[in-house]
Amino acid sequence: MNLFSEMHGTVAAALDALVADGTLPAGLDTAAVTVEPPRDPAHGDMATNAAMVLAKPAGLKPRAIAEALADRLAADPRVATAEVAGPGFINLRLDPSAWHGVLAAALGEGRDFGRSALGQGLKVDVEYVSANPTGPLHVGHTRGAVFGDALARLLDFAGYDVTREYYINDGGAQVDVLARSVYLRYLEAHGQEVAFEDGTYPGDYLVPVGEALKAEVGDAYVGRPEAEWLAPVRAFATDAMMALIRDDLKALGVEMDVFFSEKSLYGTGRIEAALDSLREKGLLYEGVLEPPKGKTPEDWEPREQTLFRSTDYGDDVDRPVMKSDGSWTYFAPDIAYHYDKVERGFDWLIDVFGADHGGYVKRMKAAVAALSQDAVPLDVKLMQLVKLYKGGEPFKMSKRAGTFVTLRDVVDEVGPDVTRFVMLTRKNDAPLDFDFDKVLEQSKDNPVFYVQYAHARVCSLLRKAEAAGLPASDAALRGADLSALGHEAELALARKIAEWPRLVEIAGRSCEPHRVAFYLYDLASELHALWNRGHDEPALRFLQEDDPAGSTARLALARASAVVISAGLGILGVTPAEEMR
RNA sequence: GGUCGCAUAGCUCAGCUGGAUAGAGCGCUGGCCUCCGAAGCCAGAGGUCCCAGGUUCGAAUCCUGGUGCGACCGCCA
Secondary structure, eight states, X not given: OOHHXXXXXXXXXXXXXXXHTTSSOSSOOOTXXXXXXXXXXXXXXXXXXXXXXXXXXXTSOHHHHHHHHHHHHHXXXXXXXXXXXXXXXXXXXXXXXXXXXXXXXXXXXXXXXXXXXXXXXXXXXXXXXXXXXXXXXXXXXXXXXXXHHHHHHHHHHTTOEEEEEEEEOOSSHHHHHHHHHHHHHHHHHTTOOOOOOTTSOOOGGGHXXXXXXXXXXXTTTTTOOHHHHHHHHHHHHHHHHHHHHHHHHXXXXXXXXXXXXXXXXXXXXXXXXXXXXXXXXXOEEEXXXXXXXXXXXXXXXXXXXXXXXXXXXXXXXXEEEEOTTSOBOXXXXXXXXXXXXXXXXXXXXXXXXXXXXXXXXXXXHHHHHHHTTTOSOEEEEEEOOEEEEETTEEOOOOTTTTOOOBHHHHHHHHOHHHHHHHHTSSOTTSOEEEETTGGGOOSTTOHHHHHHHHHHHHHHHHHHHHHTTOOOSHHHHXXXXXXXXXXXXXXXXXHHHHHHHHHHHHHHHHTOTXXXXXXXXXXXXXXHHHHHHHHHOGGGOSOOTTOHHHHHHHHHHHHHHHHHHHHHHHHHTOOOOSSOO
């Protein structure tokens, strides 16, 4: 139930009526007509720009349209007043019963309140994390994982059919490096002295993998040439790393639907098939690239390569898909992977990348546009860096110094809920400060705590009500008489609740889950404000000893707030707290 | 040199795909607990929305050109 879209419908109907009675000409484009909450609450509950938008095409003065429209709107039972203001806005003030209806809907629909049909069941694929299977996930991956997962949940809530996907880069040279590193640990497990040279991964996390390999194959690979063990060790090692990564993701509450292996594209003709699709369109050719402008690499020399004509689709230069030695570039399997996504029938593709992959966006979009005949849009969300702090002091990460912070470190330190919420308090394209101490602070300054506390407060209130013998179950509150709710402070909270379905659509349309976090903060803020007013004005307290009907109505208001907080936290992947410890 | 992103209060940041007098938190100033809902509450001050043009009823928001900061820029993924 979305009160804003309902009122939008009311406005549209009123406009039709004005056309019917000849006030407005027929055939007007009303697409730009909006109904939204005004920035200044003094202007009312909702405002429409219809008169201003239609004035020019209708050949009428905004004021004239506004007045006629306002008269029509005032006739709606939910509208208390409709006033023309400013350059031609119509400010609507709603009858309290309209807000009561919203609360009843929230209690009736529960955590599904606010679900939208925006996505119309379109199939969207969200690819995120996709970290190389060469080690544990670090903080940067964590942000991408949280964002991608929240985006997937948001789009699901907004009516899309969402698939969450992880691309395993298990086909390139880096997994050979992994295999050699694991082999060294394997030799170590057999008591040999080993040295980790450049080009190997010295991390301790491979020690148990080396031991596990020993447990599995004994000394079969000791002293054998690389050609004998490289392939099996590589498979063993990537499996071990993916198990590690899945565990890391699980600790954060992230579950993928699909793990897609890059390796599965090799030797199966799938890369060739994808490139053939481009070749048929005349988008592949043999050629030599110009050196990059500005700073030419020292060892630059012109080489002929197989190039993808990505410039036809907005890229700056054409991109190589095959190296001069005849092997694929990393771009080739990526093309094949996205070709596969297109073939699987997705209507919309989203890739979540680190900001350092920004230079890769245009060619990927070009590839998807070419492969899908411009039918499937690809959006790439770039994640900015996470800056770590502890007690206000920057926390420098260094692999060598051993202060490399992993996803597991963060989750162990502050828990998955705090990790997720904090990571979603900033836009994906803005850098994020993460202070290990501040995020655990139990104070109003900490948004995580503030929102959790609001939910816990309502839970506590309901427990108290139940103890006092008041009906506090959802079933009881659902049918409650809400007519006692009329105070401005109470209606302010109801208004905020009414915005939830609208916010879901705005956040969904822009792929910005952080808006949910900010909304929840605002909603919590309204709830706390009402609670605090009860301090000075006992009449506003939720529980009124001598007024069970009024108490029940207020409990319904409180519970509706909690329901929305719970639904919103669900989108962020955060557990709503029932009590604060 | 090019591409992408960012630029809003002293600080950290929101800002509804173009709406009215630009918001929040922190910090600052001033009030508020012998008792009833203080892990606080209320009020106030604080702005060249980076600059210059443009689009229109209307721009922090869209376009163009600058400035500053960051990321990236041929066979590493």
